[in-house]
Amino acid sequence: MASQPLHPLIAPSILSADFARLGEEVAAVARDGETRADWVHVDVMDNHFVPNLTLGLPVVESLQKVSDVPLDCHLMIDNPDKWAPGYAEAGAYNVTVHAEAAHDPVMLAKNLRAAGAKAGLSVKPGTPLEDHLEVLKHYDTLLVMSVEPGFGGQSFIPDVLEKVRTARRLVDTGHLTLLVEIDGGINASTITQAAEAGVDCFVAGSAVYGADDPGRAVAALRDQAAGARSAH
Numbered sequence: 001m002a003s004q005p006l007h008p009l010i011a012p013s014i015l016s017a018d019f020a021r022l023g024e025e026v027a028a029v030a031r032d033g034e035t036r037a038d039w040v041h042v043d044v045m046d047n048h049f050v051p052n053l054t055l056g057l058p059v060v061e062s063l064q065k066v067s068d069v070p071l072d073c074h075l076m077i078d079n080p081d082k083w084a085p086g087y088a089e090a091g092a093y094n095v096t097v098h099a100e101a102a103h104d105p106v107m108l109a110k111n112l113r114a115a116g117a118k119a120g121l122s123v124k125p126g127t128p129l130e131d132h133l134e135v136l137k138h139y140d141t142l143l144v145m146s147v148e149p150g151f152g153g154q155s156f157i158p159d160v161l162e163k164v165r166t167a168r169r170l171v172d173t174g175h176l177t178l179l180v181e182i183d184g185g186i187n188a189s190t191i192t193q194a195a196e197a198g199v200d201c202f203v204a205g206s207a208v209y210g211a212d213d214p215g216r217a218v219a220a221l222r223d224q225a226a227g228a229r230s231a232h
């Protein structure tokens with residue numbers, strides 16, 4: 001995961017999908033061609049780390065059986081040191097834990113990788129990147145939250161782009177080796193500025209699953225991000 005991927009990655013968040021039809025909702029962004037998502041983003045919330053409760057390991061295990069798009073699990077939970085490796089063992093492609101919640105983030109990254117997943121570290125909007133730079137050397141992805149974690153459909157916080165620029169610089173100069181991912185409020189009005197700041201992977205929940213055709217929304221967001229990147 002060293003250099004910037006050839007095209008921007010789009011990861012629809014099923015937080016905004018119909019939970020009664022999760023398999024079909026994943027299939028809607030898994031058709032071959034330009035409408036295909038790169039990853040499917042799965043928001044796990046425990047009602048402790050964030051004030052909301054969504055889904056957990058049994059649902060991820062079921063999704064893993066039906067999804068041929070890699071799962072990107074975003075764990076908004078306390079004590080990820082204990083729970084996160086289970087998501088890697090279930091076959092998730094990338095498992096992201098919060099820097100604010102992890103007790104031993106270096107050991108946790110090792111455990112995630114040993115279980116076969118990429119290891120992701122996320123920072124909330126108010127968490128400085130500088131506090132976690134040493135730890136980030138052990139991770140494959142950095143998930144910059146551009147809303148307060150807990151709910152979909154919130155407004156993008158542009159101040160976090162400074163963290164994206166810093167991370168991009170550190171990756172491009174070889175000081176870090178990771179993908180830069182952004183999550184929260186990404187849509188047609190905000191994706192250009194995020195792409196210009198250097199994001200590799202864009203999570204979009206309401207902008208994809210709130211659209212009439214989720215697959216078309218994926219293709220449109222990817223086009224827009226690619227255009228912003230090449231113009232930069």
Ligand SMILES: O=C(CO)[C@H](O)[C@H](O)COP(=O)(O)O
Pocket residue numbers: 013015016041043074076147148149150151152153154183184185186203204205206207
């Ligand atoms: O982690 C999240 C919230 O905590 C979600 O991934 C995120 O909010 C996606 O939803 P939207 O694109 O509607 O903001």
Ligand SMILES: [Co+2]
Pocket residue numbers: 013041042043074183203
């Ligand atoms: Co998320």
